[in-house]
Amino acid sequence: MKKKILITDRFAQDSFLYLQQNENFEVVRSDSHIHLPLEHLVSAHALIIRSRTVINEELLQKARQLQLIITCTSGFDHIDLAATEKWGITVMHTPTANVQSAAQLTWGLVLACVNNIMPAHRMVKAGEWKRDSITGIELSGRTYGIVGLGRIGSRVADFAQAFGMNVVAYDPYAPDENFERLNIPRLSYEEVLKTSDVISFHVPKTLETEHMLDRSHFEYIHRGIILINTSRGSIINENDLCEALGNGWLRAVGLDVFEKEPLPRTSNLLNYPNVILTPHIGANTEDAFFKASQVAANKLMAFFVDGSTSDTLPPRAPWYGATPFDK
Known part of the structure; x- marks a missing residue:
């Protein structure tokens, strides 16, 4: 049959x-x-x-x-x-x-955030040419923090090192070999949040990772950090994220995933010019x-x-x- x-x-x-x-x-x-x-x-x-x-x-x-x-x-x-x-x-x-595609999107969001690509694009489309108002930062010499050093996190680490960044990571389940192969120090979650200039999350959706980034962490996170999430929306408390954005604690944010998808038109995330949003396209190549x-x-x-x-x-x-x- x-x-x-x-x-x-x-x-x-x-x-x-x-x-x-x-x-x-x-x-x-x-x-x-x-x-x-x-x-x-x-x-x-x-x-x-x-x-x-x-x-x-x-x-x-x-x-x-x-x-x-x-x-x-x-x-x-x-x-x-x-x-x-x-x-x-x-x-x-x-x-x-989707390892390469998800890592590639992560890095695309990083570059868009550090160079203010979206505001610059909107400016030119609007017929403006105010170059002095668009400034970015160089990645070389800065610290990139990875939460979740699995398949995708490891590939993102390769990109960060290619840009001359110092990479640190938190992953309580990854073997020491992952860190040793990439020559990355294993830090605690709190240390990664406190020391990173850019941070990205590459973790699965579990009870342990739900809202693993919330108000209690934004209180001490490195000020001016760039935050990227291409894993699962539930790992970040979006209300607390908006509060941190309102306080000016974050330089920029790039999100491909959200607590509720599609992202509601009433979401406060839509109100911040330094937040880049994409519709869960990490595997869409x-x-x-x-x-x-x-x-x-x-x-x-x-x-x-x-x-x-x-x-x-x-x-x-x-x-x-x-x-x-x-x-």
């Missing part, structure tokens, strides 16, 4: 054809990532999804033939992993596909899109051919399920 594969979101055409050419698969697409067609869902053996498709108990009760879910993302907070474990469904993700699609296709093929798995969820990592740290 053929295995039915239901693809619920954007997926590279080449990867789609790769699966479709296998005579053992029936591959179908859904026109909606929210309202999945019941006639396909009830008979699907595998789902290939992205973050817009939410996997919950209600969906799984309908998909009684389901054996496998692959999300073409590094994050997985759109999947109820307790429910998938209950129903005995294998779940995998593609954590390496042609290259990352294709890599995630093809990696997912390869994982699916391997699972149904010989039962092999990789990058399974929930992750077998010490940070998963960790309790909130003492703030």
Whole structure:
């Protein structure tokens, strides 16, 4: 019997054809990532999804033939992993596909912030030429702080060092080898906040990281710091961030992720000219899109051919399920 594969979101055409050419698969697409067609869902053996498709108990009760879910993302907070474990469904993700793209966006936000690129752009578009009002800073010799020295954080560290910056990092779960390979000192979270001129966050969404940056930290954070977040919006308390911006404690902020997405039009973050906002595009490059699609296709093929798995969820990592740290 053929295995039915239901693809619920954007997926590279080449990867789609790769699966479709296998005579053992029936591959179908859904026109909606929210309202999945019941006639396909009830008979699907595998789902290939992205973050817009939410996997919950209600969906799984309908998909009684389901054996496998692959999300073409590094994050997985759109999947109820307790429910998938209950129903005995294998779940995998593609954590390496967007590393370069996410690191690249992080650095793009850094450069936009340090050189005031957006205000300068708006000035020229408005027909103004007030060069003296646009000033930036040089990165060389300054300190770059990284919170989360995993795949993406390590790549961002490479960029920072290439710009002549002194890099420091906090990550209680990364092995010493990560720090030694990059020649980066391991500091406490508080030390990174106090000493960094630029800081970026590269952590997953967990109980431990929720609001790990709030009013208590803004009280002593290095004044004039540039803050970048391309990981998950929930790690920063946005009300406290706006308060810190109002107090003039931050030079600039670059955010690709938010506590609520899409960002509400009523958000106070929209009121600050030194805040750059992008709509969660860290993985939105042609290259990352294709890599995630093809990696997912390869994982699916391997699972149904010989039962092999990789990058399974929930992750077998010490940070998963960790309790909130003492703030």
